[in-house]
Structures are given as C-alpha cells and as structure tokens.
Amino acid sequence: MAPKYARLAVEKGLAEELSKRLKKIGRRYTDVVTALVRAALDLVDHGVDPVDVPHVCRIARALGLGRGGYEVGLKAGALLRAYYGPAEFLDVMTRVGPQIFGVHRAGNAFRSSDAAILATIKGLMDGVGCRTEQAEDILYVDCGLSSA
Known part of the structure; x- marks a missing residue:
C-alpha cells in the first residue's frame, strides 16, 4: 500500500481506543481496519450508506x-431508547427501513403488505415512545413532531 494511504483520517482518540480494544481481543489493528474498509465498499456497492450500519446493527441486535x-x-424498542429519542428513531427508520424491513415512510406513515413486518415496526415505534395507529397495511406514527 502506498505510504500516503497507510493511515486513515480518523480522530486520534478514536483510533487509540479502537487499537486498545482490539489488543484485548487479540486482533491486529490493520487487519480490522482493512476488513472494515472492505465492508464499507461492499455496502456502498449494495446501495447502503455505511454511516447507517450502526443503526442497522443496533436494530438487528435488539430484535x-x-x-x-x-x-x-416492543422489547427491542425499549432497548433502543438507550440510543435514540422518538423523533431521532423515526429519522433512523426512514433511512434504514427500506434496507432491513422493506418498508418506506411517506409523511407520518409506513406501508407494508407484510403484517408481521408492520407489527414489528409498530412494536419498535411504540417501544421508543412514539404513538402508533394501524389501518390495514399502513402504520401511522406520531413521535411528537409538528411536521412529520
């Protein structure tokens, strides 16, 4: 690798913390960073914003x-409250919902023909503190925003 690419532009404190934690589990810093960069490239190739991956992982881990x-x-939503407020989680679901659930948000509603997916999203949104109302294949969400 060319010397000018040998280091990634990240905050020094963050790089040091990662290095320290990787030593605890016996992994080499360069191996992990290389794997992360490869994964980020793969995500972009598949239409996923790598910045959204922590959100996807938190939701998947909670579910x-x-x-x-x-x-x-509902239980997963309660766990996710540690990371997100209701309005913030609504924004996250708008971005990652299509990738992990196949649902899209339009205004204050999510739509899915899969009843189990809609029930899961209803539980998530209720769990983080939003109010929801379901009408057939549409889930209306109110997270206290004046314009959702």
Missing part, C-alpha cells in the same frame, strides 16, 4: 435474528 412481531418489536 434478534429471525424474530419479529409486536412483542419482539
């Missing part, structure tokens, strides 16, 4: 693999 439904979403 658990292959799990869904209102109760699962």
Whole structure:
C-alpha cells in the first residue's frame, strides 16, 4: 500500500481506543481496519450508506435474528431508547427501513403488505415512545413532531 494511504483520517482518540480494544481481543489493528474498509465498499456497492450500519446493527441486535412481531418489536424498542429519542428513531427508520424491513415512510406513515413486518415496526415505534395507529397495511406514527 502506498505510504500516503497507510493511515486513515480518523480522530486520534478514536483510533487509540479502537487499537486498545482490539489488543484485548487479540486482533491486529490493520487487519480490522482493512476488513472494515472492505465492508464499507461492499455496502456502498449494495446501495447502503455505511454511516447507517450502526443503526442497522443496533436494530438487528435488539430484535434478534429471525424474530419479529409486536412483542419482539416492543422489547427491542425499549432497548433502543438507550440510543435514540422518538423523533431521532423515526429519522433512523426512514433511512434504514427500506434496507432491513422493506418498508418506506411517506409523511407520518409506513406501508407494508407484510403484517408481521408492520407489527414489528409498530412494536419498535411504540417501544421508543412514539404513538402508533394501524389501518390495514399502513402504520401511522406520531413521535411528537409538528411536521412529520
């Protein structure tokens, strides 16, 4: 690799913290950074913004693999409150909803023909503190925003 590309432009404190934590688990810093850059390139190739990946991972970790439904979403939403306020989570769902759930937001509503997905999103939104109302395949969400 060319010397000018040997270092990534990140905050020094963040790089030091990553290096320290990687040493604890026995991984080399360069191996991990290389893997992360490759993953970011793959994400971009698949139409996902790499900046949204932490949100996707938090939601997936809170839900658990292959799990869904209102109760699962409600519990996951309660866990996600540690990271997001209701309005902030609505913004996150607007960005990552299409990638992880296949739903899109229009105004203050999410639409899906999959009842289980809609129930999961209803639970998530209720869990983070939004009010929801479902009408067939549309979920209306109120997170206290005057213009949603």
